[in-house]
Amino acid sequence: MSTVTPPQDLPPPGGFGKVQYEKVPHKVVFNGNRLSVAIIASYVVGSVAYYFSCQRMKKIYLEKRSGRIAVQPFLLAERDRQVLKQMRKNRDAEENLMKDVPGWEVGTLYGTPVYNTVGENEWIGYDYDSYYAHTSPADRLEYQDAFLYL
Amino acid sequence: MVVTKQFQLPTEEELTVPELNVTAAAYATGAFHLGKYCEEPCKEFMLCRDELNDPRKCLAEGKQVTACGIEFFKKVKKSCLAEFTQYQKCLISSSADYQYAPCRKTQNVFDECVKAHLGVERPRPYYYCEPKIHDSKRPKPPPATYPKYDDATPGLPAEKLKDAKTTYEGQGIFDGGRPY
Numbered sequence: 153m154s155t156v157t158p159p160q161d162l163p164p165p166g167g168f169g170k171v172q173y174e175k176v177p178h179k180v181v182f183n184g185n186r187l188s189v190a191i192i193a194s195y196v197v198g199s200v201a202y203y204f205s206c207q208r209m210k211k212i213y214l215e216k217r218s219g220r221i222a223v224q225p226f227l228l229a230e231r232d233r234q235v236l237k238q239m240r241k242n243r244d245a246e247e248n249l250m251k252d253v254p255g256w257e258v259g260t261l262y263g264t265p266v267y268n269t270v271g272e273n274e275w276i277g278y279d280y281d282s283y284y285a286h287t288s289p290a291d292r293l294e295y296q297d298a299f300l301y302l
Numbered sequence: 303m304v305v306t307k308q309f310q311l312p313t314e315e316e317l318t319v320p321e322l323n324v325t326a327a328a329y330a331t332g333a334f335h336l337g338k339y340c341e342e343p344c345k346e347f348m349l350c351r352d353e354l355n356d357p358r359k360c361l362a363e364g365k366q367v368t369a370c371g372i373e374f375f376k377k378v379k380k381s382c383l384a385e386f387t388q389y390q391k392c393l394i395s396s397s398a399d400y401q402y403a404p405c406r407k408t409q410n411v412f413d414e415c416v417k418a419h420l421g422v423e424r425p426r427p428y429y430y431c432e433p434k435i436h437d438s439k440r441p442k443p444p445p446a447t448y449p450k451y452d453d454a455t456p457g458l459p460a461e462k463l464k465d466a467k468t469t470y471e472g473q474g475i476f477d478g479g480r481p482y
Contacts, residue, residue: 226340257306
């Protein structure tokens with residue numbers, strides 16, 4: 153009966169390496185002072201850059217607004233004429249609509265005016281609801297939230 | 303509000319004039335020269351509109367404004383159509399809201415053309431934001447009269463009102479100038 157000794161686990165020649173059990177601290181690049189300086193510098197640089205950006209944007213918006221103001225009279229003149237036309241149309245439509253109702257006076261509720269202290273011929277404006285009073289809801293909705301591109 | 307029969311309205315014929323059938327882009331393109339070309343009618347109309355606060359009383363001035371605008375665009379179309387179209391195309395495609403800053407090259411071309419043919423020089427960029435003084439021939443309207451009540455709330459003394467500052471005074475350095 154032969155006795156075979158199995159290979160035994162042994163350390164490599166020269167022995168095992170040293171076991172690292174001590175804490176290895178990271179190399180400190182940003183200490184407290186440097187970090188403070190970096191943050192403050194970032195704020196300063198950002199503020200200056202933001203200031204110049206604001207000045208730039210201000211110029212752009214001012215020029216744009218200047219152009220809008222220049223064309224304002226043309227839009228307003230056209231708009232005034234259109235509103236006055238529509239006012240007449242609406243009044244005629246109301247007259248035609250209520251012609252069979254006895255005692256109805258146009259622009260009043262059976263003779264009771266909307267305002268007591270406003271004169272008959274005094275301009276008090278014409279609002280959105282009045283302008284679109286006799287139009288279809290679809291037309292009204294189309295312009296309800298219309299964005300003015302100019 | 304609803305309109306009564308006593309409310310005087312101009313007839314359809316009085317209100318029907320040839321209108322400026324141009325798009326917003328065309329308005330933005332020609333804005334500076336248009337405003338300069340029609341400066342006097344525009345000032346007159348806006349003063350009338352502001353003083354009287356009644357569109358019915360400023361119809362004649364408004365018609366003059368529109369007629370002047372049509373005249374300007376006709377002249378531009380006759381002499382500077384290519385330059386105008388080029389500048390307009392740049393304005394449309396450069397930004398969403400017709401900013402003037404990205405289109406200086408085409409703008410200079412258009413400016414030179416308008417100056418040569420119409421004799422209108424482009425005003426400085428913030429010209430229309432500045433307050434204007436206008437001497438109108440129309441008589442000044444009487445000041446508004448308000449009823450006086452005995453038990454009205456006493457207002458601020460006069461010296462307080464003099465010291466009061468408006469909200470718009472002193473813009474911050476970080477104010478980007480956005481209108482809204």
